[in-house]
Amino acid sequence: MVDSYDGIPVNHDMQTVAFYNLENLFDLVDNQLTNDNDFLPTSVKRWTPKRYDNKLRKLSFAISNIGRKETGKHPAIVGLAEVENAKVIEDLITSKHLEGYDYNYVHYNSPDERGIDVALLYDSKAFEVLNSETFTVMLFNDEGLPDYTRDILLVTGLLDGEKVHVIVNHWSSRREGEKETEHKRLSSSKKVIEIISSIRLEDEHAKIVVIGDFNDEPQNHSIKLLVEGCKLYNPMETLRSYSRGTTYHNRQWNLFDQIMLSSNFLKSSNHLFEYFSANIFDEDFLKLFNGPYKGSPFRTYVGKKYKGGYSDHFPVYVILKK
DSSP states (O other), X not given: OOOOOTTOOOOTTEEEEEEEEEEEEOOSSOOTTSOOTTSSTTSTTOOOHHHHHHHXXXXXXXXXXXXXXXXXXXXXXXXXXEEXXXXXXXXXXXXXXXXXXXXXXXXXXXXXXXXXXXXXXXXXXXXXXXXXXXXXXXXXXXXXXXXXXXXXXXXEEEETTEEEEEEEEEOOOSTTOHHHHHHHXXXXXXXXXXXXXXXXXXXXXXOEEEEEEOSSOTTSHHHHHHHHHTTEEOGGGGTOBTTBOSEEETTEEEOOEEEEEEXXXXXXXXXXXXXXEEEEOOOGGGXXXXXXXXXXXXXXXETTEEOOXXXXXXXXXXXXXX
């Protein structure tokens, strides 16, 4: 592991908003209601206390350093994907590299078949939660039966006193094929458009941040529909390149993890947050350092094989500045 970015002065007029897919952060307990059998000490993957603690330590180190180069401090808000329950989030915020901060969280159990949820971590000194709720995306399989996926989480709060709405997403994967599953992500996109419309009915000048693992690229239809339909700004459009992304699959980079902002973050105004910069947090310590997949995310598992890394995704973040 690298040394932390000590010595960088703290910028009090800046805050980091991040998103991180943690790749199967499961506890060690068998939940009869979800499909968590891969992640038990007795499973083929041998998900032991030692491995669990190692993952928590690594993830907490990564999270504590997102945006630190620019701001001199840990992120104010971090959207999470692939957490099993509230317990794993508790274990994360009390683990080695986060226990010194005032992190709290918002989490609801969702109906996802794998038992993975989204959540919001926040520094309670920087962000005060006013309200939170979840929205279910109604999907159906080929037989017309419900196809359960992650709920969408909306958290409204005060970031250094300024009201912002954060919408956390983890849209349906492409596992059965990109085209075959596109309708699911379009359903999620339309649900987010609905959420934003209802926020704007109450406050047309609402400041909104949409974060998540969308399992689609900035140029895909589901994202374009959302960005254009809600007049959002997507700084991630310029970050993806042939050699850079947030997740690596079939020898190709994808930028599925994104952060979008309502366009009023681009207007200059006195003492209110504005968009400053966006980036992929792809520091070297998060990458494989040798072999044919050198430079790709250092994962916890590849198939059933334990590798001891962080996640199969890099985090993304935006810096907001007053």
